[in-house]
Amino acid sequence: MNCSSDEDDKPLVFRRNPKPDKVKCSSPPPKPSLKPSNDSDSEDDKPLSSKFSTVSKGNTNNSKNRPHMNVSTAHKPRVKDEDSDDEKPLSSKFISKPNVGSVNKVHQNGSASRDNQSKNIGINKRPLDNERSPGQSSIKKPKPSDSSTPVNRRPVNLKAETKSDDDDDLPIAQRTKNQASSSSKQSSSKQKVIKKNSSSLNQTNKKSKKVIKESKYSKPSKVPPGSGEGQKWSSLVHSGVIFPPAYKPHGVKMLYKGKPVDLTPEQEEVATMFAVMLDTDYMSKPKFKENFWGDWRKILGKNHLIQNLDDCDFKPIYEWHQSEKEKKKQMSTEEKKALKEEKMKLEEKYMWAVVDGVKEKVGNFRVEPPGLFRGRGEHPKMGKLKKRIRPSDITINIGKDAPIPECPIPGESWKEIRHDNTVTWLAYWNDPINTKEFKYVFLAASSSLKGQSDKEKYEKARMLKGHIQGIRTAYTKNFGSKDVTKRQVAVATYLIDKLALRAGNEKDDDEADTVGCCTLKVENVEPSPPNILKFDFLGKDSIRYQNEVEVELPVFKAIQQFRTGKQGSDDLFDKLDTSKLNAHLKELMPGLTAKVFRTYNASITLDDMLSRETKGRDVAENVVVYQHANKEVAIICNHQRSVSKSHSAQMTRLNEKIDELKDVVKELETDLARAKKGKPPLKSSDGKPKRNLNPEALEKKIAQTKAKIEKMERDKETKEDLKTVALGTSKINYLDPRITVAWCKRHEVPIEKIFNKSLLAKFAWSMDVDPSFRF
DNA sequence: TTATCTACTTAGGAACTACTGG
DNA sequence: CCAGTAGTTCCTAAGTAGATAA
Numbered sequence: 001m002n003c004s005s006d007e008d009d010k011p012l013v014f015r016r017n018p019k020p021d022k023v024k025c026s027s028p029p030p031k032p033s034l035k036p037s038n039d040s041d042s043e044d045d046k047p048l049s050s051k052f053s054t055v056s057k058g059n060t061n062n063s064k065n066r067p068h069m070n071v072s073t074a075h076k077p078r079v080k081d082e083d084s085d086d087e088k089p090l091s092s093k094f095i096s097k098p099n100v101g102s103v104n105k106v107h108q109n110g111s112a113s114r115d116n117q118s119k120n121i122g123i124n125k126r127p128l129d130n131e132r133s134p135g136q137s138s139i140k141k142p143k144p145s146d147s148s149t150p151v152n153r154r155p156v157n158l159k160a161e162t163k164s165d166d167d168d169d170l171p172i173a174q175r176t177k178n179q180a181s182s183s184s185k186q187s188s189s190k191q192k193v194i195k196k197n198s199s200s201l202n203q204t205n206k207k208s209k210k211v212i213k214e215s216k217y218s219k220p221s222k223v224p225p226g227s228g229e230g231q232k233w234s235s236l237v238h239s240g241v242i243f244p245p246a247y248k249p250h251g252v253k254m255l256y257k258g259k260p261v262d263l264t265p266e267q268e269e270v271a272t273m274f275a276v277m278l279d280t281d282y283m284s285k286p287k288f289k290e291n292f293w294g295d296w297r298k299i300l301g302k303n304h305l306i307q308n309l310d311d312c313d314f315k316p317i318y319e320w321h322q323s324e325k326e327k328k329k330q331m332s333t334e335e336k337k338a339l340k341e342e343k344m345k346l347e348e349k350y351m352w353a354v355v356d357g358v359k360e361k362v363g364n365f366r367v368e369p370p371g372l373f374r375g376r377g378e379h380p381k382m383g384k385l386k387k388r389i390r391p392s393d394i395t396i397n398i399g400k401d402a403p404i405p406e407c408p409i410p411g412e413s414w415k416e417i418r419h420d421n422t423v424t425w426l427a428y429w430n431d432p433i434n435t436k437e438f439k440y441v442f443l444a445a446s447s448s449l450k451g452q453s454d455k456e457k458y459e460k461a462r463m464l465k466g467h468i469q470g471i472r473t474a475y476t477k478n479f480g481s482k483d484v485t486k487r488q489v490a491v492a493t494y495l496i497d498k499l500a501l502r503a504g505n506e507k508d509d510d511e512a513d514t515v516g517c518c519t520l521k522v523e524n525v526e527p528s529p530p531n532i533l534k535f536d537f538l539g540k541d542s543i544r545y546q547n548e549v550e551v552e553l554p555v556f557k558a559i560q561q562f563r564t565g566k567q568g569s570d571d572l573f574d575k576l577d578t579s580k581l582n583a584h585l586k587e588l589m590p591g592l593t594a595k596v597f598r599t600y601n602a603s604i605t606l607d608d609m610l611s612r613e614t615k616g617r618d619v620a621e622n623v624v625v626y627q628h629a630n631k632e633v634a635i636i637c638n639h640q641r642s643v644s645k646s647h648s649a650q651m652t653r654l655n656e657k658i659d660e661l662k663d664v665v666k667e668l669e670t671d672l673a674r675a676k677k678g679k680p681p682l683k684s685s686d687g688k689p690k691r692n693l694n695p696e697a698l699e700k701k702i703a704q705t706k707a708k709i710e711k712m713e714r715d716k717e718t719k720e721d722l723k724t725v726a727l728g729t730s731k732i733n734y735l736d737p738r739i740t741v742a743w744c745k746r747h748e749v750p751i752e753k754i755f756n757k758s759l760l761a762k763f764a765w766s767m768d769v770d771p772s773f774r775f
Numbered sequence: 776t777t778a779t780c781t782a783c784t785t786a787g788g789a790a791c792t793a794c795t796g797g
Numbered sequence: 798c799c800a801g802t803a804g805t806t807c808c809t810a811a812g813t814a815g816a817t818a819a
Contacts, residue, residue: 368809376787376810423782431810439809440782453783502785503813506778516812540812541786579777582814595784595813641787650802726787728805733785756805 109360109448109764230422232449236398238353238362238426240405240414241441242346243389244369252320255313256306270296270385273372275314276321282374282382291383292372299385353426353443361444362426367394373433377512377542386432391415393429424449434510446761455765458736460591461599462775467589468600472497474588479554485575489584491558492517492573496594499549500601500636502540503578503594514538517594518578523568531556545638602633602734607775610743622749626740631722633730641726654716661709665702672698731755737763742773 247269253260254271263271274292282288293309300306331339350365370388373381391412396405400419407413415429427441443449464471471493478490495501496517504516515524515537524537528548533556535547551559562572578594585592609629614622644650671681675695693701737755741763744751755763 364808366808374788374810379810425782428782433810436780438781442783450783457784505813507812511811514811541810543787577777578814593814639786644802646802729786758806 109358109446232424233355233399233421235356235401236353236421236426237355237402238398238405239349239365240396240408241365241367241394241427242350243367243391243408247370250317250320252317254317255315257311258313260316261305267296267299269370270299271312271314272317272321273370273385275317277372278314278318282372285382287378287380288372288383291381292385295383295385355443355447355449358448360447360449363442363444365426365441367429368439375512377514377538379512380510381433384433389429389432394427395429396427397423397425445758446764448765451762451765454762457599458603458738458775461596461603461736464589464592464596464600465604465775467592468497471588476552476554479552479558485580487558488562488573488576489581491555491562492576492581493585494551494555496597497601498551499535499547500598500638501545502598503581505578512538512542514540514542516540516578518573518576518581520572521568522563522566522570522572525559525563525572527556527560527563529556533559539638543638543640598637599734599736602637602730603736603739603775605633605636606630606735607739610739611774614747617747619749619753622747623753626743626749626754627718627727630727630731630735631725633735634725634727637730637734639726639729640724643723647723651716651720654712654719658709658712658716661705661712665705665709668698668702668705672702731759732762736775737766738769738773739775741766741769742771745769745771 247265249265249268250272251268253262254275255261274296277283289309297304306312347365351362352359353362354360367389368386371386373379373384373386375382391407391409392415394414395416395418396414397418397420398404399421404414404417425440425442428438431437431439445451445454475490475493475497478486479494481487481490496503502516504518504520506519507514515521516539520537524535526534526536528534531551531553533549533551535545535549537545539545559572562574566572566574582593585594585596606629609632610626614625617625667682671693672695674681675693675698680692737759740754741751743749744754751760751767760767
């Protein structure tokens with residue numbers, strides 16, 4: 001079975017399987033497949049997947065209802081160009097004109113949502129406008145619950161669909177290069193604001209970092225404008241973090257063996273954390289309860305009346321909590337508004353930081369409240385108590401000349417103050433669950449610091465476009481290398497390139513058992529002769545990846561060989577890990593790492609799909625085209641979401657409505673026929689007489705109703721189609737916004753139809769791209 | 776070389792808000 | 798106006814990857 005096809009030039013596209021479980025390779029319309037061969041020339045820059053065929057793919061999350069997706073193809077490339085893109089200081093771009101004069105004011109960069117204008121707004125805000133409704137549909141998910149154990153769905157099989165359908169390609173639109181800008185420098189204006197700052201090179205303090213790093217390959221990262229290597233800012237002013245309120249005992253008593261128990265506030269607090277989760281599916285996980293019990297018991301004390309969880313009844317607390325929630329919901333809008341305003345007032349100062357004179361939003365300035373750890377998948381630590389973080393746990397990073405934020409909790413103080421301008425974090429604390437890890441406070445996505453690095457990410461991916469052909473040629477050559485390590489590197493690179501797999505760092509035993517490419521186990525990849533590989537594993541967030549792919553014979557053989565003599569739980573790539581792999585990739589292109597392939601694959605796919613001919617479409621149709629492309633990318637990257645609990649009910653309702661409308665049409669048609677003969681309409685079903693309309697009016701009504709039906713059918717289809725696909729993740733993290741912006745400009749689609757307010761703020765750096773930009 | 780630290784990106788789901796059509 | 802859903806934002810877990818230490 002192989003569904004392959006002949007053409008290879010067509011981009012591959014991943015398609016979702018209609019019926020998840022069945023799918024077979026249809027013979028007829030095969031997909032492109034091919035064994036490529038070696039290289040060659042023509043093929044080149046096209047996404048790998050387009051070169052090889054894939055059979056199918058499906059994914060499912062374990063335990064949730066996630067159906068599978070199928071894969072099918074990929075994309076095609078484009079011309080190349082390199083570009084220059086600017087390194088102009090973002091801030092200078094964004095800040096639009098207005099800021100010119102205002103000298104001593106702070107510029108404000110992105111405030112997405114609530115920007116409350118009230119106070120200070122810096123001078124300019126970028127012109128973002130507002131939004132309108134974007135288009136994708138999504139489904140909501142109701143509440144938790146539903147436990148269930150993982151269902152394992154059967155791997156799907158393949159179907160190959162052809163993809164021809166949609167559009168074929170189009171001439172190249174114009175490609176130009178982007179503007180070049182030069183980099184000017186940045187911050188010129190910076191330092192005017194805020195007190196002085198000028199810390200030049202940082203360092204200092206306790207652990208100072210080293211600044212210099214030399215580069216082996218090109219220069220690693222970016223150097224911010226003016227300063228030395230690795231310097232991320234010259235002046236940084238912020239207010240620190242805000243803590244959750246202290247626990248307020250509610251006094252509601254839970255039951256132990258049917259009797260109310262007195263708990264100290266501390267004990268009650270933890271009991272409440274558990275009670276509140278009674279309606280989640282964590283309750284069906286023994287590990288969760290076990291971990292919770294272990295930690296709670298420490299607080300109760302060995303000799304407490306409560307000796308086991310099973311005899312505990314948290315219902316009273318749960319119910320109290322529900323009623324509190326209800327109460328809150330019932331508040332009038334004004335009350336809610338007032339409350340919100342108050343909170344805002346309190347938090348306002350924490351929301352902003354001033355970086356090199358520009359006011360920027362802070363991402364997460366709220367310290368995480370205590371709670372029970374909600375690990376995903378089968379996490380060994382789920383249910384453990386995540387203790388309250390206090391000021392003495394927190395390290396603040398701030399400009400040397402900035403005032404040290406006042407500790408919001410009287411009588412306590414920060415753990416440490418640093419002035420490290422080689423990093424971007426404003427504060428961090430040790431994660432109480434995994435004490436070796438940290439939780440950081442960073443600037444928001446709309447900040448220029450983040451924007452700059454986002455742009456660099458895409459530029460790197462674009463650079464890969466220019467090297468991909470050589471890389472493919474090289475690894476193809478190594479599929480048969482007698483050096484096992486080389487062979488493994490070649491095959492792993494191939495999988496990352498073709499399937500957009502994640503790198504797969506090693507994980508500890510106290511984390512959920514998930515894998516990525518380098519950590520695939522023998523049991524995760526099953527060869528099925530003649531050349532199909534069946535993948536089935538849990539990836540990031542324990543999202544299941546299932547896919548059947550036709551691969552080149554040498555790859556197939558190599559995989560078989562890597563598996564021989566091993567157990568199912570052994571590493572497939574025993575000679576490999578992410579650092580070796582990345583070290584190898586860096587020899588092929590400066591700065592290249594495994595994750596770049598995902599960005600490249602996603603963006604090139606979007607660019608390709610959007611650049612096929614779409615003339616003559618109106619805005620709404622174009623938005624659909626975009627969503628379709630977005631969906632393909634989401635499938636390639638395996639971005640899933642669980643099906644809303646009410647999904648099937650919603651579908652049923654939609655169907656009923658459609659049927660109703662169809663009946664209406666029928667009735668109208670009957671009336672129309674009668675009207676044409678001059679007869680009055682029949683009585684309506686409930687016996688009431690209807691207005692006697694003329695044929696024209698009836699016809700119009702019929703047309704309107706039919707249009708309505710069509711729209712509903714379309715909506716229904718999209719909804720079903722996207723019920724397990726998460727479009728947002730790729731939009732936020734993988735698709736070069738310049739592709740989208742340029743396409744919107746070319747097709748006169750308002751950018752607000754595609755990017756919401758947050759995205760507009762995050763991608764402010766891409767708004768002035770030339771319409772002819774190609775990834 | 777491997778293990779550990781450190782910093783930063785990517786991710787899904789919950790909570791919240793806005794919108795729609797009845 | 799109201800409910801229900803679509804869309805947005807918040808939250809924080811879970812990855813990647815480079816640098817350092819062992």
